[in-house]
Amino acid sequence: MRYYITLFVLFALVFSKSGFSQGSPYYKGGFKIKFDDSDDKYVRILTWVQTQANFSDSRSDDQADVSFQLRRARLLVYGQITKDFLILTHIGINSLNASNMDPLGADGAPQVFMHDAWAQYDVSDQIVVGGGLHYWNGLSRLNSQGTLNLMTLDNNRSSWATLGLVDQFARHVGVFAKGNFGKLQYNVAINEAIVNGLDTNPLSNTxxxxxxxxILGTAEAGKTYTGYFAYNFLNLESNFLPYKVGTYLGTERIFNVGAGFYHHPNGAVIIKENQAVGENVNLFAADLFYDAPIGEQGASLTSYAVFQSNDYGTNYLLGPYSSGEMLYGHFGYLLSSTNSTTRFQPYVSYNYTFIDASDQDRTILGLGINAFLNGHNSKLTLEYKSESFGNINQNTLSLQAMIYL
Structure with missing residues (x-):
C-alpha cells in the first residue's frame, strides 16, 4: 500500500505546474471541414489515443509486474450535406500489448476494425431514425459511455452489459430511433444477435x-430489443451522438434520472429433460447522473449511481456477466483553482454485485485522480483498483495518458 500512496503523491507533485484550461483554447471544435458558410454541410474528424502503464500484484512469477499497453487508438468521422441526414464511421484498435501483438501486424488478436458505421435521418424535431452498426444502446447511461471524457480510468466493465455476448464490442447491427420530447430523452433499438459470441461453455442442466x-437459431433467438429514457431536470444534454459524457468539468449543470431495459427472447439456453430449452434474457436498470459547478473558482462535482437487475438465464456467470443484481456508483470532485495551473480531480468508484450462481459477491473499489493538462484534450489518470471475488483478490495500479483532437 505504501508503494501505491507514494506514486499518487509523486503524480500530484510532478504535474502541479503545467498549463490548463477545461476545454483547450486551441481546440475550438476540432477538425471540421465546412462545405459552405452554414453549419449544415460539413465533415468532422476526431482522433484519440490512450496509452497505459499497469502494475499488478497477482501476475505469475515468470511475468513482469509492470506492463505497457495501447489501450485505445480511434478515428471517428461524421458528416452531412443537409441537416436532414447524417453518416458516421468509427474505426480503431483496443488493448494492444506484447502478449497479443503480431510480428508483421497481420494476425494478432487486436486489430483495427469497424466500431461504428450508421446512417440516420431526421424525421422531425423529436424523432431521428437510423440503422447500421451502431452504439445507441439501451439499459443505462454507462452502457453507452463515451471514452473521450471518462471520469474514471475506464468504464465500469459490467455496465457494458452485452459486450461480446451478442454484439461486436458493444455495437449492434440493427435499427434505432432517438430524440427528445421536451426534457425527456429516449433511444430505442431492435438489433441482430451475433451467433459467435464470447460464451463457448457447453450446455448444462444447472x-x-x-x-x-x-444453438436455437436466429428464427427463435435472433433479435434483441433495448431502450433508455432519461429526464433532464437541469440543462438538456445533447443526444446528437450516443457517446455519454463522463464528466463536464463544471461547464454544464446536469441532473438526469434514467431507466432502461434489454430483452432477448430465448437468448440463453439450458438443458431440461435432455432438451435444449431457451430462456429469455432480461436486464433492467435505473440510474442518476449529476454534474455541476460549485462556487466561483472552478470547482465542480460529478456523481453517478445505478441499480441494475440482470437475468442472463439460470445461474449465469461468465467473467463480468452474471445473473443477479449490481449496484455501482462513482463520485469525483474537480478542485477549485484561481490560476491556470493543472487541474486535479480525485474520484472514487465502487461496484457491488450479487451473483446468483455463487455464495460470494463481487466487489471492486477504485481510487483515482485525473490531471487535466488541457481539459479532456490532454489528460493523465492514475488509478488504484482492488477487486475481490472467490479466489480473485487482485490489486492494480494504472497510469494512463490520453490525448484527443
Missing part, C-alpha cells in the same frame, strides 16, 4: 449459456 442464436 447453468444457462448465452448462446441462443447459435
Amino acid at each position: 447453468n444457462a449459456v448465452y448462446r441462443g442464436a447459435n
Whole structure:
C-alpha cells in the first residue's frame, strides 16, 4: 500500500505546474471541414489515443509486474450535406500489448476494425431514425459511455452489459430511433444477435449459456430489443451522438434520472429433460447522473449511481456477466483553482454485485485522480483498483495518458 500512496503523491507533485484550461483554447471544435458558410454541410474528424502503464500484484512469477499497453487508438468521422441526414464511421484498435501483438501486424488478436458505421435521418424535431452498426444502446447511461471524457480510468466493465455476448464490442447491427420530447430523452433499438459470441461453455442442466442464436437459431433467438429514457431536470444534454459524457468539468449543470431495459427472447439456453430449452434474457436498470459547478473558482462535482437487475438465464456467470443484481456508483470532485495551473480531480468508484450462481459477491473499489493538462484534450489518470471475488483478490495500479483532437 505504501508503494501505491507514494506514486499518487509523486503524480500530484510532478504535474502541479503545467498549463490548463477545461476545454483547450486551441481546440475550438476540432477538425471540421465546412462545405459552405452554414453549419449544415460539413465533415468532422476526431482522433484519440490512450496509452497505459499497469502494475499488478497477482501476475505469475515468470511475468513482469509492470506492463505497457495501447489501450485505445480511434478515428471517428461524421458528416452531412443537409441537416436532414447524417453518416458516421468509427474505426480503431483496443488493448494492444506484447502478449497479443503480431510480428508483421497481420494476425494478432487486436486489430483495427469497424466500431461504428450508421446512417440516420431526421424525421422531425423529436424523432431521428437510423440503422447500421451502431452504439445507441439501451439499459443505462454507462452502457453507452463515451471514452473521450471518462471520469474514471475506464468504464465500469459490467455496465457494458452485452459486450461480446451478442454484439461486436458493444455495437449492434440493427435499427434505432432517438430524440427528445421536451426534457425527456429516449433511444430505442431492435438489433441482430451475433451467433459467435464470447460464451463457448457447453450446455448444462444447472447453468444457462448465452448462446441462443447459435444453438436455437436466429428464427427463435435472433433479435434483441433495448431502450433508455432519461429526464433532464437541469440543462438538456445533447443526444446528437450516443457517446455519454463522463464528466463536464463544471461547464454544464446536469441532473438526469434514467431507466432502461434489454430483452432477448430465448437468448440463453439450458438443458431440461435432455432438451435444449431457451430462456429469455432480461436486464433492467435505473440510474442518476449529476454534474455541476460549485462556487466561483472552478470547482465542480460529478456523481453517478445505478441499480441494475440482470437475468442472463439460470445461474449465469461468465467473467463480468452474471445473473443477479449490481449496484455501482462513482463520485469525483474537480478542485477549485484561481490560476491556470493543472487541474486535479480525485474520484472514487465502487461496484457491488450479487451473483446468483455463487455464495460470494463481487466487489471492486477504485481510487483515482485525473490531471487535466488541457481539459479532456490532454489528460493523465492514475488509478488504484482492488477487486475481490472467490479466489480473485487482485490489486492494480494504472497510469494512463490520453490525448484527443
